[in-house]
Amino acid sequence: MPEIIDGKKVADEVFAECRRDLADLASRGITPGLAVVLVGDDPASQVYVGSKVRRCRELGMASFKHELPATATQRELLDLVAWLNAHDEVDGILVQSPPPPHIDEAEVVRAIDPAKDVDGFHPVNVARLALEDPSGFVPCTPLGVQRLLMASGVETRGAHAVVLGRSMIVGKPMALLLMSKGRGGDATVTVAHSRTRDLAAVTRSADILVAAIGRPEFVTADMVKEGAVVIDVGINRLPAPGTKTGTRLVGDVDYAAVAPRCRAITPVPGGVGPMTIAMLMANTLKAARLRRGLKP
Ligand code: NDP
Numbered sequence: 327m328p329e330i331i332d333g334k335k336v337a338d339e340v341f342a343e344c345r346r347d348l349a350d351l352a353s354r355g356i357t358p359g360l361a362v363v364l365v366g367d368d369p370a371s372q373v374y375v376g377s378k379v380r381r382c383r384e385l386g387m388a389s390f391k392h393e394l395p396a397t398a399t400q401r402e403l404l405d406l407v408a409w410l411n412a413h414d415e416v417d418g419i420l421v422q423s424p425p426p427p428h429i430d431e432a433e434v435v436r437a438i439d440p441a442k443d444v445d446g447f448h449p450v451n452v453a454r455l456a457l458e459d460p461s462g463f464v465p466c467t468p469l470g471v472q473r474l475l476m477a478s479g480v481e482t483r484g485a486h487a488v489v490l491g492r493s494m495i496v497g498k499p500m501a502l503l504l505m506s507k508g509r510g511g512d513a514t515v516t517v518a519h520s521r522t523r524d525l526a527a528v529t530r531s532a533d534i535l536v537a538a539i540g541r542p543e544f545v546t547a548d549m550v551k552e553g554a555v556v557i558d559v560g561i562n563r564l565p566a567p568g569t570k571t572g573t574r575l576v577g578d579v580d581y582a583a584v585a586p587r588c589r590a591i592t593p594v595p596g597g598v599g600p601m602t603i604a605m606l607m608a609n610t611l612k613a614a615r616l617r618r619g620l621k622p
Contacts, residue, residue, distance in 0.1 A: 329478065329590035331557075333470075336477045337600035340608055344385055347611045352386075358614035359388035360418040360444065360606075361410045365403060365425045366396035375422050381603055387610065388415060396426045403429060404437050411439040417617060418444035418610035423495075441617055444609040447494065455499055458506050461616060463609050468500035470601025471536060471557050472510045478590055480534065480555050483512035488532035490545070490578070492519045496538040496559055504534075525549070537578040545579040547587055556584060556591045559598050 382389035440450035446463035454462025491497035538559035560578025577594030
């Protein structure tokens, strides 16, 4: 039977570290704060923003929720970001994705002060990750995956890791983390995407397979090597008549078919999902420390 990697348990360990860190900061008179900006009324985004704000409160961190209507202009959003950049109580700024189509998201990300960019999407932080500069902010989902691998005792050093997906949010930073020097890195990394030839042969060669493509149950048993570690980043909602929400969550991996072949695997939900918000909290505390010249 494979080990089922418990994301909730590891996320709780991260939250416990955050609480200790918050107590230390409180003893110095510092209350870190996260500002979350939501433009429009996308229901999934509202749920994500709500859980981020709730988690801040639970931990005793300040949170500032800014909701703009779907009709908000690029200028209004940039002005809000500039205001948050200038506000000292705000350590982290996050603009929930996706914004409405008329918003130039890349320009908004570039407007965020890199020292407050706790999502790690600003070009300065992308460069810092590539340069292995520890003062940068790493996107929360791949950072959470790396933490899950380390907490589960998965040896990345020398392993062949295949990252399925090349987005700036998950795939690319994931590949950079896995190939970086040191613990949780030192892997030999292959990045696969929609133009990859003979994809199944590539994924079958993985000791560690990270699936982040946004296609429900795409990774089937024949695409996975016996004894591999499989990390499923995907969050896909499929219709499920007869349930309370009418939908069910599935990952990018056909869990039932793939799990029996694996050494370890993450479930959906309860795998990578809880880690993303945990690493967001950790990144906000890191920002609070770095901005005050303290060691993270
Ligand atoms: P994107 O849509 O930005 O990227 C998807 C990537 O998968 C692209 O690189 C694309 O290739 C590749 N891809 C798509 N279809 C195929 C295919 N048939 N074969 C091979 N490669 C393919 O998605 P994200 O990276 O933002 O998200 C990926 C998944 O992770 C989604 O399910 C998302 O919901 C989930 N997610 C989960 C998070 C969490 O907290 N657990 C956080 C963020 C995302 P190409 O570049 O060639 O188009």
